[in-house]
Amino acid sequence: MHTRSTTWSLLLAGAVVFAFSAACWGQVTQYDEDQRMNMESHIGKLTGHAKDGKPLYQRFCIGCHGPIGDGEGENAQWIDPKPRNFTLGIFKCRSTPTGTLPTDEDLYNTIGRGLVSSNMPRWFPLTDQDRADLIAYVKHFSPRFVKEKPGPVLEIPPEPPVTAERVQSGQQVFKRVECWKCHGVEGRANGPSSDTLTDDFNRPIKPFNFHDETRFKCGETDRDLYRIFMTGLDSTPMPSFGDNIKPDEAWDLVMYLRSLQPMNTPEKAIAKKLGLKPINPNAPAAQSETK
Amino acid sequence: MKSLYKSAAILAVLVVVALGLLSTGVHVNAAAEGRVTGTIKLDGTAPHMRPIDMSKDPTCAKQHPTPARLENVVVGPSGGLANVVVYISQGLPASAAAVVPSKPIVWDQKGCMYQPHVAGMDVGQQLQVVNSDPTTHNIHPLPQMGGGNIGWNKSQPQGSPPFKTSWKSEEVAIPVKCNIHPWMHGYMVVVKGPYGVSDSSGSFTLDNVPPGTYTLTAWHETYGTQTQKVTVAAGKPATVSFTFKAK
Numbered sequence: 452m453h454t455r456s457t458t459w460s461l462l463l464a465g466a467v468v469f470a471f472s473a474a475c476w477g478q479v480t481q482y483d484e485d486q487r488m489n490m491e492s493h494i495g496k497l498t499g500h501a502k503d504g505k506p507l508y509q510r511f512c513i514g515c516h517g518p519i520g521d522g523e524g525e526n527a528q529w530i531d532p533k534p535r536n537f538t539l540g541i542f543k544c545r546s547t548p549t550g551t552l553p554t555d556e557d558l559y560n561t562i563g564r565g566l567v568s569s570n571m572p573r574w575f576p577l578t579d580q581d582r583a584d585l586i587a588y589v590k591h592f593s594p595r596f597v598k599e600k601p602g603p604v605l606e607i608p609p610e611p612p613v614t615a616e617r618v619q620s621g622q623q624v625f626k627r628v629e630c631w632k633c634h635g636v637e638g639r640a641n642g643p644s645s646d647t648l649t650d651d652f653n654r655p656i657k658p659f660n661f662h663d664e665t666r667f668k669c670g671e672t673d674r675d676l677y678r679i680f681m682t683g684l685d686s687t688p689m690p691s692f693g694d695n696i697k698p699d700e701a702w703d704l705v706m707y708l709r710s711l712q713p714m715n716t717p718e719k720a721i722a723k724k725l726g727l728k729p730i731n732p733n734a735p736a737a738q739s740e741t742k
Numbered sequence: 743m744k745s746l747y748k749s750a751a752i753l754a755v756l757v758v759v760a761l762g763l764l765s766t767g768v769h770v771n772a773a774a775e776g777r778v779t780g781t782i783k784l785d786g787t788a789p790h791m792r793p794i795d796m797s798k799d800p801t802c803a804k805q806h807p808t809p810a811r812l813e814n815v816v817v818g819p820s821g822g823l824a825n826v827v828v829y830i831s832q833g834l835p836a837s838a839a840a841v842v843p844s845k846p847i848v849w850d851q852k853g854c855m856y857q858p859h860v861a862g863m864d865v866g867q868q869l870q871v872v873n874s875d876p877t878t879h880n881i882h883p884l885p886q887m888g889g890g891n892i893g894w895n896k897s898q899p900q901g902s903p904p905f906k907t908s909w910k911s912e913e914v915a916i917p918v919k920c921n922i923h924p925w926m927h928g929y930m931v932v933v934k935g936p937y938g939v940s941d942s943s944g945s946f947t948l949d950n951v952p953p954g955t956y957t958l959t960a961w962h963e964t965y966g967t968q969t970q971k972v973t974v975a976a977g978k979p980a981t982v983s984f985t986f987k988a989k
Contacts, residue, residue: 548894691894
């Protein structure tokens with residue numbers, strides 16, 4: 452009995468020592484940085500290597516994102532929105548929950564897609580392998596990619612067919628979760644809170660105007676739109692709605708938002724046929740008050 | 743062979759129970775141990791706290807027959823300074839620092855204000871975020887970027903259930919904001935070990951402080967920090983008072 456409990460206490464002590472050394476791991480040293488140059492990215496069958504990404508970064512990215520990846524390249528002062536600071540490991544376009552790291556694929560897609568209404572272009576001239584290598588190099592700037600794993604990827608069910616009911620109930624979701632507080636009742640980026648918004652770096656930022664753009668910051672497909680409001684755009688005022696919108700409702704909301712956009716969409720035709728009017732947030736609130 | 747497994751399993755259960763008893767024993771002892779109480783005063787005239795214009799969101803404005811005021815400096819009638827977090831910044835034995843209160847901290851969004859405006863909490867202590875308002879809030883804590891805590895941004899529409907979270911590292915203090923209601927500001931003060939937050943009379947209490955000599959730090963969002971040495975004896979509360987000077 453005695454020897455058994457000694458074994459147990461030894462095990463426990465070992466666990467404590469392990470936990471303590473793990474806690475000390477937060478500090479960044481030169482050693483860590485060297486370690487981080489071994490960073491890899493995995494996108495499908497592609498494997499990217501940070502050391503191969505370095506020359507590409509120094510040719511294509513350094514001007515804005517800077518030699519140490521802090522977003523303070525020599526062009527940065529002329530640019531708005533500002534280039535991303537990679538050392539923080541915080542990204543807008545993620546398929547993972549708010550506050551977690553994006554997947555390699557998320558970052559890879561951002562390079563291929565570019566970011567509309569910013570200076571970040573689509574990097575079409577780069578091969579798939581180049582982009583994978585670049586992602587590994589971009590990841591090496593932040594210690595978060597050593598310490599943490601990306602969050603669980605948002606599951607998106609297959610898109611249901613567009614129906615009038617869905618467009619209408621999407622409008623109710625738009626009203627219930629109060630998208631209009633920032634995006635406005637018609638999605639024209641003129642909601643009551645729109646003019647006071649700042650990002651996490653305290654810079655003014657505007658909500659998306661659905662009537663202006665065909666593409667969104669993080670993609671242009673229906674699935675991209677679904678993902679944007681479910682995971683949120685970290686470091687901006689756009690929160691994650693994943694806890695409060697069910698998958699079915701999320702597709703409804705996607706369809707309603709499509710009816711606001713400038714191009715011809717089936718949803719827009721449906722909304723026109725229905726004579727769908729913009730929501731009036733004050734009317735029903737006043738009713739429930741008198742009850 | 744089977745009986746060996748059996749005895750090993752029984753032994754394991756025994757060890758777990760013993761460890762459990764041991765840890766609760768430590769906890770009970772700690773409760774019987776010292777405490778620090780005291781008051782925080784503001785010396786001078788408190789700055790004027792501007793009333794908040796909530797007209798942009800009528801559901802908020804309606805909840806305040808007289809307009810709510812900013813809470814950067816909240817002073818009680820007797821000159822006590824509220825929303826000061828007092829914690830042990832030096833001298834706490836690791837065993838006491840490792841104790842995490844099991845009671846969750848409730849962070850409520852009510853009347854389009856944070857209640858409390860300043861919350862103290864332990865590293866790893868459960869934080870429960872509640873929306874009592876008939877409107878959507880987005881809760882957006884902004885920890886120091888590149889530090890041990892990672893920020894996030896979640897919406898909480900009217901009627902959505904509370905959600906639970908916690909912080910990984912010590913941080914004094916994490917600002918919290920709501921982008922939808924730009925006047926909403928608050929702070930989460932994440933520390934290790936006992937802490938107390940002063941109420942509107944300026945009084946605070948730190949419980950479960952083992953006997954010893956410590957450095958106490960008092961943090962206020964407008965007036966910064968102050969430190970003081972304190973010696974805690976078993977079974978006898980130590981009394982400390984801090985005075986912040988109005989700027």
